[in-house]
Amino acid sequence: MIVVHVNKTWPLVQEGRMTQDDAVLGFWPIADEKLKFCDVLAAVFENKVVATYDITGHSRGADKKVTFAGSPSTTWAHLIDQPTPAAPWGRQGDAWPVKYVETAVVAGGDVPVEKTDSGSRAVLDDVVMILGEDQHITVVVPAGRSITIQTAKAA
Known part of the structure; x- marks a missing residue:
């Protein structure tokens, strides 16, 4: 999967x-050896996917x-x-507009927990979990899914 940052064109x-x-x-700056990732293209604006x-x-x-040919993905x-399936943009040195993620990793959800500027993030199948430094938990689930939350008893 190729993830492109459309911060200039999406507005x-x-x-x-x-x-x-x-x-x-x-018009993406992509080296020939990175074209092995060109099965899916995800466009990200403000660190959220806006098109696939x-x-x-x-x-x-x-x-x-590189210019791609393709159609919106169902x-x-x-x-x-x-949230972006790649590391979020916004850290110093994140000017490069293209990132790469193994499509199988996004599909299977076998993504290790990654540290972000604001906490930790993990993806399980198509569910994204973010744990902020303030210990606030955000869970993003696809439309039509349900979620049950259980809290542990205080010690």
Whole structure:
């Protein structure tokens, strides 16, 4: 899975001045060896997935940037409005607009707990759990799912 940061183009989509396809599919700085990840494309704005595409092909322009061919994904649509499946953008040095995640890891949920600037994050299947430094827990579940929360008895 290729995860792209659409922080500059997504506001244009929201304003109706650019299509989603143009904002998400085009002009990414991707090295040839990273094209092994090009089965799914997830677009992230403000560290939430805003679009997912099944990639059907790609081309490299004279500027060496990659443009993808693809269509909105029904398989990966459950990621929309969820936190990024890659490490979140926003830390110092996070200017590069492309990240890579093994699609099987996102599909299977076998993701180790990762430290973030604000706490810890883990993904289990299509459920995201975030534990903030303030010990606040956020659980994001896909539409149609239910959740039961049990608290342990105080010691």
